[in-house]
Amino acid sequence: MSVIYERVALIGLGLIAGSMALAMREQGLAREIVGHARSLETRETALQIGLVDQVFASAAEAAAGADLIVLAVPVGAMDAVAAEIAPHLKPGATVTDVGSVKQAVVQAVAPHIPAGVHFVPGHPLAGTEHSGPRAGFASLYQNRWWLFTPAEGCDEAAIARLETLVQSMGAKTERMDPQHHDLVLAVTSHTPHLIAYTMVGVADHLKRVTESEVVQYSAAGFRDFTRIAASDPTMWRDVFLQNKDAVLDILGRFTEELFVLQRAIRMGDGAHLHDYFTRTRAIRRGIIEAGQDTAAPDFGRGGTKS
Amino acid sequence: MSVIYERVALIGLGLIAGSMALAMREQGLAREIVGHARSLETRETALQIGLVDQVFASAAEAAAGADLIVLAVPVGAMDAVAAEIAPHLKPGATVTDVGSVKQAVVQAVAPHIPAGVHFVPGHPLAGTEHSGPRAGFASLYQNRWWLFTPAEGCDEAAIARLETLVQSMGAKTERMDPQHHDLVLAVTSHTPHLIAYTMVGVADHLKRVTESEVVQYSAAGFRDFTRIAASDPTMWRDVFLQNKDAVLDILGRFTEELFVLQRAIRMGDGAHLHDYFTRTRAIRRGIIEAGQDTAAPDFGRGGTKS
Numbered sequence: 001m002s003v004i005y006e007r008v009a010l011i012g013l014g015l016i017a018g019s020m021a022l023a024m025r026e027q028g029l030a031r032e033i034v035g036h037a038r039s040l041e042t043r044e045t046a047l048q049i050g051l052v053d054q055v056f057a058s059a060a061e062a063a064a065g066a067d068l069i070v071l072a073v074p075v076g077a078m079d080a081v082a083a084e085i086a087p088h089l090k091p092g093a094t095v096t097d098v099g100s101v102k103q104a105v106v107q108a109v110a111p112h113i114p115a116g117v118h119f120v121p122g123h124p125l126a127g128t129e130h131s132g133p134r135a136g137f138a139s140l141y142q143n144r145w146w147l148f149t150p151a152e153g154c155d156e157a158a159i160a161r162l163e164t165l166v167q168s169m170g171a172k173t174e175r176m177d178p179q180h181h182d183l184v185l186a187v188t189s190h191t192p193h194l195i196a197y198t199m200v201g202v203a204d205h206l207k208r209v210t211e212s213e214v215v216q217y218s219a220a221g222f223r224d225f226t227r228i229a230a231s232d233p234t235m236w237r238d239v240f241l242q243n244k245d246a247v248l249d250i251l252g253r254f255t256e257e258l259f260v261l262q263r264a265i266r267m268g269d270g271a272h273l274h275d276y277f278t279r280t281r282a283i284r285r286g287i288i289e290a291g292q293d294t295a296a297p298d299f300g301r302g303g304t305k306s
Numbered sequence: 307m308s309v310i311y312e313r314v315a316l317i318g319l320g321l322i323a324g325s326m327a328l329a330m331r332e333q334g335l336a337r338e339i340v341g342h343a344r345s346l347e348t349r350e351t352a353l354q355i356g357l358v359d360q361v362f363a364s365a366a367e368a369a370a371g372a373d374l375i376v377l378a379v380p381v382g383a384m385d386a387v388a389a390e391i392a393p394h395l396k397p398g399a400t401v402t403d404v405g406s407v408k409q410a411v412v413q414a415v416a417p418h419i420p421a422g423v424h425f426v427p428g429h430p431l432a433g434t435e436h437s438g439p440r441a442g443f444a445s446l447y448q449n450r451w452w453l454f455t456p457a458e459g460c461d462e463a464a465i466a467r468l469e470t471l472v473q474s475m476g477a478k479t480e481r482m483d484p485q486h487h488d489l490v491l492a493v494t495s496h497t498p499h500l501i502a503y504t505m506v507g508v509a510d511h512l513k514r515v516t517e518s519e520v521v522q523y524s525a526a527g528f529r530d531f532t533r534i535a536a537s538d539p540t541m542w543r544d545v546f547l548q549n550k551d552a553v554l555d556i557l558g559r560f561t562e563e564l565f566v567l568q569r570a571i572r573m574g575d576g577a578h579l580h581d582y583f584t585r586t587r588a589i590r591r592g593i594i595e596a597g598q599d600t601a602a603p604d605f606g607r608g609g610t611k612s
Binding site: 076147195198204217231237247251258270273277279280 | 522531534539582
């Protein structure tokens with residue numbers, strides 16, 4: 001695999017950036033990888049475990065001279081980071097991000113990008129419940145989708161080069177409008193996460209059932225919700241604040257649907273329930289066929305770090 | 307491991323009964339295992355793959371002469387099955403079930419049990435999204451909870467013997483009141499399942515986002531919901547019809563909680579969201595500590611058949 005970018009700067013050194021670093025090293029996709037994180041401890045860990053060749057105490061220093069700059073910070077922090085690094089960006093450099101929402105990122109970052117620098121917003125559909133510099137692993141992006149939302153008129157070669165980078169990490173790429181991205185993700189990710197959080201919260205508040213019982217007997221389906229609900233609180237707070245309209249849209253549909261099922265239960269309408277569950281099982285099979293899951297245990301994630 | 311029951315009859319030969327058969331064989335817990343399923347194909351498969359030593363075309367024939375009879379049919383079918391087998395039960399035999407709800411099973415089955423036969427309702431908190439005689443595996447019950455809800459005055463030795471059986475399969479046992487069981491399960495399993503079904507249904511109905519996108523980009527959290535939503539429709543229809551009161555109670559709490567979060571999103575209340583998500587993360591850690599999950603991939607389910 002050949003070098004695609006001479007110098008890559010990772011702003012933020014958590015699960016996503018760390019996995020990118022490990023994948024780039026494994027495939028030899030970058031000559032140099034440098035990074036910045038706000039906390040000294042994170043910077044030191046990243047250096048110590050070999051994620052990056054150098055760390056910097058400021059985002060600006062990390063971004064200077066880099067060919068690719070990856071914004072891997074919470075969406076709420078992107079405005080300030082983009083403003084800080086903008087004067088230091090090399091002409092011809094590419095700036096990308098890995099945020100879970102795209103319209104808000106474009107609004108926050110695009111105004112700061114100087115002429116001659118390419119802005120290619122992106123979103124890898126990958127992750128685990130773990131956070132921090134030690135959480136990453138090189139195979140995170142294998143067979144996962146990486147979505148890009150470049151603006152009209154963005155430099156085609158710059159987009160293609162970034163697509164090649166992530167494809168070399170094992171990802172499949174797709175381009176779309178930021179608004180469309182945010183709606184699709186509201187359906188497939190953001191609202192499911194909110195629902196999982198809510199169910200765990202209900203269990204937490206319930207006094208008639210002891211907490212230890214909820215915890216002990218949680219292998220019964222609830223466990224899957226708690227895994228989703230263990231995601232990084234800061235990242236998810238920003239996702240909901242920044243993808244508000246799409247999430248509220250989907251939430252409204254969800255509660256309407258839930259009330260229909262609730263009513264079927266109250267009225268003992270077994271046929272309605274059975275039809276509904278049969279239909280949803282078919283969607284599950286569609287997902288396995290699309291290669292986005294496997295019937296195998298571990299979702300086929302052999303070698304995942306725990 | 308020594309033989310605990312001479313002759314075990316499995317009424318129903320799906321995932322749960324099949325796994326019991328394989329575990330009993332592996333540990334030498336029964337001298338003879340026989341079975342009944344309604345479909346000829348299932349009976350033939352069960353025999354062919356060695357789940358059972360003999361199959362019978364009727365539940366009554368299977369139950370006759372058995373020391374332990376396991377009712378592993380949908381909860382809605384238990385009344386009829388219990389009525390059919392009752393005249394054929396050997397004195398001193400134990401009847402158990404594996405249904406996900408307990409009050410409804412007790413109401414359906416207990417009236418048919420003759421004097422001298424022990425009725426020990428049970429519920430193993432284990433399962434996968436797969437169904438049928440080929441879906442089972444011997445390690446399904448390893449480290450899983452198996453709850454029993456015997457009535458006051460039930461024979462202690464009969465209960466203890468059944469507990470020993472499932473403990474020998476690797477399960478941990480607990481006894482509780484059927485009403486309490488149904489509430490705990492409404493929280494940890496039934497309502498989460500309904501919610502997962504609903505979210506998948508919303509995605510299915512949405513016309514603005516194409517079905518292929520929902521399917522393609524479902525690695526983003528939605529995938530976990532679809533796995534839950536792929537559970538057996540008949541079993542789950544019966545669970546909701548039969549655990550109506552507890553499920554409606556929990557559903558009401560859930561929608562109240564969801565509206566609080568929805569309001570926080572609409573109002574941009576990031577602090578509220580962050581607090582909430584931080585609290586739920588702690589519950590996740592509690593579950594890992596209780597040994598009911600692992601941070602390892604595959605939920606530690608090494609050797610699961612796909």
